[in-house]
Amino acid sequence: MTGMREFINELYVRESRRVFSTLVRLLGDFDQAEEAMHEAFAAALEQWQQYGKPASPRAWLVSTARFKAIDAIRRRSQSERMQDAVVRRVDVLSSINAERAAHDIEDDRLRLVFTCCHPALSPEARVAMTLREVCGLTTEQIATAFLTTPTTIAQRIVRAKAKIRDAGIPYEVPSPADLPERVASVLAVVYLVFNEGYSASSGDTLTRADLSAEAIRLARLLVTLQTGPEIMGLLALMLLHESRRTARTTPEGDIILLEDQDRSRWSRALIEEGRQWIKRSMKSGTVNVYALQAAISATHAEAATSAATDWGQIVRLYDSLQAIAPSPVVELNRAVAVAMRDGPDAGLNLIDAILARGDLAGYHLLHAARADLHRRMERKPQAVEAYERALELAQQEPERRFLRKRLRELNERD
Amino acid sequence: MKYMMLVYTAEDAYVGGEREACVAESVALCHELASKGKYLAASPLHPVSTATTVRVRDGHRLTTDGPFAETTEQLGGYYIVDAANLDEAIAIAARIPGARKGTVEVRPVFELLGLPK
Secondary structure (H helix, E strand, C coil), rough: CHHHHHHHHHHHHHHHHHHHHHHHHCCCCHHHHHHHHHHHHHHHHHHHHHCCCCCHHHHHHHHHHHHHHHHHHHHHCCCHHHHHHHHHHHHHHHHHHHHHHHHHHHHHHHHHHHCCCCCCCCCCHHHHHHHHHHHHCHHHHHHHHCCCCCHHHHHHHHHHHHHHHHHHCCCCCCCCCCHHHHHHHHHHHHHHHHHHHHHHCCCCHHHHHHHHHHHHHHHHHHCCCCHHHHHHHHHHHHHHHHHHHHCCCCCCCCCCCCCCCCCCHHCHHHHHHHHHHHHHHHHHHCCCHHHHHHHHHHHHHHCCCCHHHHHHHHHHHHHHHHHHHHHHHHHHHHHHHHHHHHHHHHHHHHHHHHHHHHCCCCCCCHHHHHHHHHHHCCCHHHHHHHHHHHHHHHHCCCHHHHHHHHHHHHHCCC | CCCCCCCCCCCCCCCCHHHHHHHHHHHHHHHHHHHCCCCCCCCCCCCCHHHHEEEEEEEEEEEEECCCCCCCCCCCCCCCCCCCCCHHHHHHHHHCCCHHHCCCEEEEEECCCCCCC
């Protein structure tokens, strides 16, 4: 019966996180849920091979895990009074809504996401909990992706679970009043996971690409759970970034600027999907930061060559972004777009105005942008000075290599 | 006059059976005070790792993990509330006027058995 073993393995990959999230609700405890779920899958392997698989494998797993958990509580509880109370609670909880099982299970996944991304947990704990409990990654996998040790990640998860238990973080979809703050927290976690996998920093690039894929998978799950226009915007943004993954670095890991990328290597399928999500996001609600950033990315994606880019459109999108979420970084990006539309002089004036105000003086990308505009205007000394300032401030090795290369090219010019 | 007594200790200050001894001594003290009509309420708190900080600025609620750690602000008052869960506690904390100028630290109370009613 190797067929059954394969079936159960596939079922585990497909269903285990769903079964788990329901069990967390029924049992009120992450560790008990995890243990009971594994016992249920082990029981399935034993019993289904003998008697055949049940009509609804998922319901069978949930109900078997529930009995396993009740057994474990009975075995372990010291006080009989407490034991009875827990068992009664589990019985009551799990018999409620038995008929609405499918709907509940989708809700359970959402409950799990909101609990793992609760703002009362530290941002690092939210990321670790989401990857471990929602995505089902092992602590070793998370540790490798974040260039840390499994012990660190395991401790982070243990502490987060203790806080969830002791501080009373609920396993619920938040009330409408809390929803904006809580959705923002979930999206920040998803985007952080994506960027960790996308940034050109050191580390095993394959593992880090997996992290981006995981973030996209999570966002796809969230859009099916209907959490509003922002998640659609974020999914679009990640798909559009992802469409350029292989084109944005050389095999050696050196940065290739957008204008120099081989556009035939951009994934048209991901771009198209991203554009669809932008449309749906813009249609379904108020304009949001993620959808606007995605729209900027899509404008680049639509241009057949760098020279054909619609910079006017990009400046307008940055104007909208600045209106709903003003920040010096948005202003800087807008200045670069203005330079492309109206010439380097116009952009440089805007950047110097940001600096004169005292903003972003320690931000390497501002100095890199200034350097590039001076370079375009053939002002070598100013360009060299700004590149050197950017190099002093840049942390990531691929960025430093890029800046050194530009400096070298400038110095070789005469 | 009513007085509030705030107890500060390092979390690793108690070793071996010292914590249990501290609890027993505190419960005894509470009963002694209650017999003289001087007891109002007392309770240990869960460790600082369970703390959540709530601020309200420009009408927006900011919830963060961890204890309050600003040295320029001083403890100015307290609330003890019975909430269904942390979300409800945070919602209440955000309505405390002090949350708009200062900070409200939300700490779960450790339910100790055997204290006077």
